[in-house]
Amino acid sequence: MERLDLIWQSLPLLWEGARVTVTLTICLLGVGLLLGVPVALGQVYGPRPLVILISGYERFFRAMPILVLLMVFFYGLAFLGVSLPAFGTAVLVFGLHSSAYQSQIFRGAIQAIKEGQLLAARALGMSRLQAIRYIVLPQALRLALPAWSNEYSGVLKDTSFVFAIGVTELTRQGWQIMQRTREVFLIFIAVALIYLVLTYLGTWLLELLERRFGIPGLAGQRREEHGRVV
């Protein structure tokens, strides 16, 4: 009973931590999306020098461990006299990192769209930019959703790394409670359950989105029409 009480009393703090985790996740995914889509477009449609440049960016951030990046940006920049707040640093570092991963999700989605549709748009008199905006992007974003949901559940848990630069998110909050109470097992079970709920909730929302914007007659719907493919 005492132990349940302890969990009960810790809930406000864990809730506070979960809020930081969710805010960080949303911010970093937003930054990753805003940078990832242009990177993907540049890689597919850009001139050769631009492709080389942004591919360098993409390879670099995919190659770096997130913890190393956090250290470099947080302590390294402070050393150079630029001090960013810990949360801002976290959004920046995770955002850049995620943009590299997201760019590859979007690149795959863009390349999955038949070139003929782009030709048809140009044949109507649309500029390249218009064709990308009205024809390529609406379809690519839809196609990217399943893989993007994967990125969401991945980064949600990666955010616990910000522990290292002192941002008090869910895991660190749990850690602090645990240090006060010495209840390792219970507290981290509670933390784990919260991650589980957040993952489920997010993936469920993205699935709703996927269904809401599904194109009638195309993949997704097809499954229901023809039943399971053996």
Place this chain on the structure above:
Amino acid sequence: MSSKIVVRVEDLHKRYGNEEVLKGVSFILRQGEALAIIGPSGTGKSTLLRCINRLTEPDSGRIWLEDTEITGAKTDMNKIRQQIGFVFQDFNLFAHLTALDNVRLGLMKVKKLSKGEASERAMTELKRVGLAEKAKAYPAQLSGGQQQRVSIARALAMDPKLMLFDEPTSALDPELIGEVLQVMKALAGEGMTMVVVTHEMGFARSVCDEVIFMEQGVIVEQGPPEHIFLQPRQPRTQQFLGKIGELYGGTGS
């Protein structure tokens, strides 16, 4: 035969790597004429068509649409392409848009019509190709023949001066070819200026005013259909049409 010249193609050349696909093609097309381009596959027919609206860049040669030179370095191709309808072999409808949206997108985004005006015009064109009741259907819910008719409506909605058809029935089930040819026939009857790359000899013969037989990047023979189909002068034309005739039971000769 003194009506206005809509298209003039002069000495068009195009090379892909070592292969010269177009070796100096020239022709003119007058207002209201329907021109069929026939010939074996891989002889540059589709390339020629794509050069006319510069979806493919020609290496050399000149093309005019009425008085505007399309091949000019400073030509605004987006302006030119609005005036040339293009119908693709595999339809290329926008997969995420309904039939209605496919037809009105160009009107709204290129011609900057209001949504109301665009919708009205788009519905008129869908009616014209017999698909008004499919306005809300998505491409994946339509048959190949229906998709091709939507794509024709999409091109017509832009009020083109010229329509280019790139093997419009080659990707269709035999049963669906008729409905598309019907629409094209009606269009020719209304006086639309058009170029049709096709393997449908019956269509070329009965609907078109002029036929070009192309092989290996050159025009082998050109003339009115009765001349090309009944008294071809070039041995190669005779041979090609003879083979087609054997296949389809005498359409060609």
